Amino acid sequence: METNRLSSKIEKILNQQITKEADAAQIYLSYGAWADDQGFAGVANFLFRHSQEERDHMNKVMSYIMERGGRVKISAIEAPSSDPKNLQDCFERIFQHEVDNTNAIYEIVSLAQEEKDWATWNFGQWFVKEQIEEETLVLDLIDKLKIAGGPKATSESLYFFDSQLAQKEDEADLARDASAERP
Numbered sequence: 001m002e003t004n005r006l007s008s009k010i011e012k013i014l015n016q017q018i019t020k021e022a023d024a025a026q027i028y029l030s031y032g033a034w035a036d037d038q039g040f041a042g043v044a045n046f047l048f049r050h051s052q053e054e055r056d057h058m059n060k061v062m063s064y065i066m067e068r069g070g071r072v073k074i075s076a077i078e079a080p081s082s083d084p085k086n087l088q089d090c091f092e093r094i095f096q097h098e099v100d101n102t103n104a105i106y107e108i109v110s111l112a113q114e115e116k117d118w119a120t121w122n123f124g125q126w127f128v129k130e131q132i133e134e135e136t137l138v139l140d141l142i143d144k145l146k147i148a149g150g151p152k153a154t155s156e157s158l159y160f161f162d163s164q165l166a167q168k169e170d171e172a173d174l175a176r177d178a179s180a181e182r183p
């Protein structure tokens with residue numbers, strides 16, 4: 001009896017998503033370590049929590065594959081590339097990662113639609129919504145950095161930005177709680 005409710009294509013793209021989420025978690029860990037080294041403890045804290053959220057996303061995809069009788073395959077992830085040049089560069093790179101990830105989610109949803117796999121389509125919608133929130137959050141931080149002076153920001157304004165992120169705990173926790181919920 002066939003108990004795998006996922007097509008081989010869907011199983012493959014979901015397994016690729018596991019690697020993408022793990023990769024994002026690893027990149028944000030490296031940026032967090034860089035931020036801490038630069039003295040931005042608030043930014044580091046924010047990035048470490050964001051990294052944990054990406055791990056939660058990874059687990060969520062894993063659970064879904066298993067729930068549907070599919071086979072989870074864990075692949076290697078690459079070492080993160082070079083450190084950001086400054087905070088602006090750091091958040092711009094994060095934004096680009098999030099946009100790339102949104103596109104990967106759209107691929108999953110499109111394939112699910114094509115195959116009329118409405119269970120996976122529905123599962124994917126949680127991530128569509130999550131990506132809107134993540135992109136908005138990062139864009140908001142890029143805006144704040146712009147106001148602080150962008151690449152020419154003074155150390156006082158960056159100190160203020162960093163302290164603000166240190167206080168952002170509640171927001172990130174809410175997002176993390178949400179990512180632990182079932183779709």
Ligand SMILES: [Fe+2]
Nearest residue numbers: 021024054057
């Ligand atoms: Fe994610």
Ligand SMILES: [Fe+2]
Nearest residue numbers: 024054098134
């Ligand atoms: Fe993300």
